[in-house]
Amino acid sequence: MKPVRVFVPKDSAAKSVGADDVARAISQEARARKVELEIVRTGSRGAMWLEPLVEVEVDGIRVAYGPMSAEVVPSLFDSQFYFGANHPLFLGLSDEIDWIKRQDRFTFARVGIVDPLSTDDYEVHGGMIGLRRALGLNSLEIVEEIVASGLRGRGGAGFPAGIKWRTVAQAASSKKYICCNADEGDSGTFADRMLMEGDPFTLIEGMTIAAVAVGADEGIIFIRSEYRAAIAAMQDAIDLARKKKWLGASILGSDFSFDIRIRVGAGSYICGEETAMLESIEGKRGVVRSKPPLPANEGLFGKPTLINNVLTLATVPRILELGADSYASRGVGRSLGTQVFQLSGNVARGGIVETSFGILLGDLVNDYGAGTLSARPVKAVQVGGPLGAYFPKSLFNVSMDYESLLAAGGMLGHGGVVIFDETVNMTGQAKFAMEFCAEESCGKCTPCRVGAVRGAETLHKISQGIEVSMNRGLLLDLLDVMADGSLCAMGGLTPLAVRSAMLHFAEDFESEGGD
Amino acid sequence: MAGTRGKRTKWSKESATAVLDTTRDEPGPLLISLQALQSRFGYVCDKDIELVAAACNVSRAEVHGVLTFYRDLRRTPPPNHLVQICVAEACQSLGSRSLVEAIERSCGTRIGETNADVEIQAAYCLGNCALGPAAFVDEVLIGRSTVEKIRSELSKSELRR
Numbered sequence: 001m002k003p004v005r006v007f008v009p010k011d012s013a014a015k016s017v018g019a020d021d022v023a024r025a026i027s028q029e030a031r032a033r034k035v036e037l038e039i040v041r042t043g044s045r046g047a048m049w050l051e052p053l054v055e056v057e058v059d060g061i062r063v064a065y066g067p068m069s070a071e072v073v074p075s076l077f078d079s080q081f082y083f084g085a086n087h088p089l090f091l092g093l094s095d096e097i098d099w100i101k102r103q104d105r106f107t108f109a110r111v112g113i114v115d116p117l118s119t120d121d122y123e124v125h126g127g128m129i130g131l132r133r134a135l136g137l138n139s140l141e142i143v144e145e146i147v148a149s150g151l152r153g154r155g156g157a158g159f160p161a162g163i164k165w166r167t168v169a170q171a172a173s174s175k176k177y178i179c180c181n182a183d184e185g186d187s188g189t190f191a192d193r194m195l196m197e198g199d200p201f202t203l204i205e206g207m208t209i210a211a212v213a214v215g216a217d218e219g220i221i222f223i224r225s226e227y228r229a230a231i232a233a234m235q236d237a238i239d240l241a242r243k244k245k246w247l248g249a250s251i252l253g254s255d256f257s258f259d260i261r262i263r264v265g266a267g268s269y270i271c272g273e274e275t276a277m278l279e280s281i282e283g284k285r286g287v288v289r290s291k292p293p294l295p296a297n298e299g300l301f302g303k304p305t306l307i308n309n310v311l312t313l314a315t316v317p318r319i320l321e322l323g324a325d326s327y328a329s330r331g332v333g334r335s336l337g338t339q340v341f342q343l344s345g346n347v348a349r350g351g352i353v354e355t356s357f358g359i360l361l362g363d364l365v366n367d368y369g370a371g372t373l374s375a376r377p378v379k380a381v382q383v384g385g386p387l388g389a390y391f392p393k394s395l396f397n398v399s400m401d402y403e404s405l406l407a408a409g410g411m412l413g414h415g416g417v418v419i420f421d422e423t424v425n426m427t428g429q430a431k432f433a434m435e436f437c438a439e440e441s442c443g444k445c446t447p448c449r450v451g452a453v454r455g456a457e458t459l460h461k462i463s464q465g466i467e468v469s470m471n472r473g474l475l476l477d478l479l480d481v482m483a484d485g486s487l488c489a490m491g492g493l494t495p496l497a498v499r500s501a502m503l504h505f506a507e508d509f510e511s512e513g514g515d
Numbered sequence: 516m517a518g519t520r521g522k523r524t525k526w527s528k529e530s531a532t533a534v535l536d537t538t539r540d541e542p543g544p545l546l547i548s549l550q551a552l553q554s555r556f557g558y559v560c561d562k563d564i565e566l567v568a569a570a571c572n573v574s575r576a577e578v579h580g581v582l583t584f585y586r587d588l589r590r591t592p593p594p595n596h597l598v599q600i601c602v603a604e605a606c607q608s609l610g611s612r613s614l615v616e617a618i619e620r621s622c623g624t625r626i627g628e629t630n631a632d633v634e635i636q637a638a639y640c641l642g643n644c645a646l647g648p649a650a651f652v653d654e655v656l657i658g659r660s661t662v663e664k665i666r667s668e669l670s671k672s673e674l675r676r
């Protein structure tokens with residue numbers, strides 16, 4: 001008889017709350033009790049509030065227990081969890097956990113389910129079908145499939161992926177690059193990390209399809225240094241892919257060649273901006289370039305370069321596998337497909353929520369998030385990272401898609417949704433937005449470099465009750481100057497975060513002493 | 516990431532040159548050369564600047580410019596232990612600012628100060644935002660961080676040294 005398979009995540013977040021201790025305890029206990037188990041370390045299912053989540057395969061179906069801790073493991077064995085038996089932490093069938101069941105996992109289909117570094121697992125779960133299909137198509141056909149899918153860039157700007165691919169495909173050059181942006185600097189975002197740790201071959205396959213489409217032979221993944229486990233997983237996956245001929249010369253027996261290497265960031269938020277990233281990969285200071293030229297025409301080392309976010313590229317294999325319509329039939333308006341939302345901050349049930357575009361902000365916060373961790377009322381929700389707007393509860397009916405968020409004075413960004421309870425002071429948050437901009441500004445343009453420092457000072461004065469109405473006026477002028485005069489979205493959108501705080505939480509910007 | 520003491524090898528011109536031999540022929544070698552030196556010695560020392568400039572065929576000013584641009588690169592020897600606490604928005608919402616103050620008190624040092632034993636740094640998102648406050652203790656990621664958890668990880672790390 002084959003040993004029972006037990007799944008314990010090795011995702012960094014799961015490990016940060018004890019997944020390694022749990023795995024160790026299970027293996028010790030199994031040895032002591034002479035129970036034959038095989039422990040498979042997977043990515044995370046994304047229900048962070050249930051981590052460490054332990055799963056057992058019973059008759060080919062998985063049941064779950066969580067949140068687990070090493071101390072509880074002996075009692076798991078007492079109740080013979082390896083037969084899927086009941087236990088106080090028993091959650092039932094994994095796929096039937098309401099929080100997971102209601103989602104629509106398209107990009108994250110395999111994350112948390114497969115052994116991230118098993119090429120067999122990858123193929124059993126549909127891996128490499130997309131690339132095989134792409135290798136039988138011509139460049140134009142692949143590009144048009146991506147255009148038809150409606151896929152838009154998930155890094156922040158939401159630019160239609162297919163259009164960008166077309167530009168790079170049409171650029172005349174014997175040398176082209178694919179650059180995957182895995183800098184994921186936005187606070188409240190962790191989907192890129194989880195995908196790289198939990199399903200790295202998907203990113204490799206997506207980049208390879210992109211390479212076939214645009215005619216590139218070299219790929220680079222730019223990963224922030226904080227993501228050590230993701231860097232290791234990607235490197236291991238690249239090595240394994242080369243052995244399988246999924247990378248290198250004559251991929252899958254075709255006459256197409258492509259290889260990928262990793263560049264590690266050095267601690268800089270602005271290097272997530274695509275041209276600063278290129279500068280950094282070239283070994284220089286991460287200073288933003290003026291556009292034009294577009295990276296699609298003159299990118300890395302002056303060559304045409306396709307730059308896409310991790311999630312953008314990781315969605316590509318399934319689009320090729322299932323067809324453009326499968327993706328385009330999801331979502332609303334011009335926001336097609338699914339979005340990998342990331343619920344975080346002061347939230348009871350945080351993690352990955354992948355659903356079609358168009359879910360309401362309030363449903364994310366209340367239905368999935370189940371309110372705050374502190375059990376106090378929600379006061380504000382920041383959507384789209386540090387440059388994104390703070391929304392009050394009165395805007396919970398905003399539809400989560402590119403256009404609706406824009407119309408509501410915000411932006412989707414990388415899909416981060418950060419929840420704050422009533423104890424948050426919005427002058428403090430606005431001031432932090434300015435301080436962060438000052439800290440991370442590349443320094444190229446004055447409105448951003450100097451403006452952010454002035455903005456933080458002015459907000460400090462407002463928080464101290466010093467000449468509040470005068471300083472509020474000054475600040476509003478400054479926000480205009482930054483928004484209009486900055487070269488990139490760092491200086492250009494920090495005002496969005498600040499302005500939303502001032503608009504929706506005006507009471508926090510009133511004078512203490514009544515001015 | 517900023518290096519910790521554990522990884523430190525004593526600097527010598529020969530070993531620095533050996534490190535640079537592995538990076539100098541890469542395209543755009545400057546930043547990765549500095550990263551490689553730091554991962555070998557725990558920091559980039561003044562004597563490295565000249566060597567890097569020569570290896571990468573750039574001016575010393577250029578080396579200096581890159582060295583000072585990136586937060587990870589450090590120019591002083593690393594501490595025995597490095598505690599990095601996330602102070603970005605998602606972790607702020609769970610009190611990471613007061614956690615920083617509590618850790619400062621507990622370790623008897625202030626953020627940004629370099630003392631020989633424990634150094635505390637502010638970090639901006641560690642990708643663990645649904646289980647904040649997040650922190651790194653000598654490169655081990657901690658979720659739902661508290662002073663007790665961080666101190667306990669510091670003790671474990673001390674034993675590993």
Ligand SMILES: Cc1cc2nc3c(=O)[nH]c(=O)nc-3n(C[C@H](O)[C@H](O)[C@H](O)COP(=O)(O)O)c2cc1C
Nearest residue numbers: 153154155181183184185272273274308309312489
């Ligand atoms: C300040 C700033 C930071 C950014 N950070 C990231 C990032 O961490 N990851 C990312 O993919 N895109 C980031 N972007 C967006 C990139 O510039 C670029 O639009 C994106 O990588 C393109 O890929 P996509 O079309 O697939 O989204 C950032 C932009 C700005 C202005």
Ligand code: SF4
Nearest residue numbers: 442444445448488491
């Ligand atoms: S807005 Fe700020 S970060 Fe962007 S180019 Fe200007 S100075 Fe650099």
Ligand code: FES
Nearest residue numbers: 601606641643644
């Ligand atoms: S904001 Fe703290 S880990 Fe992301």
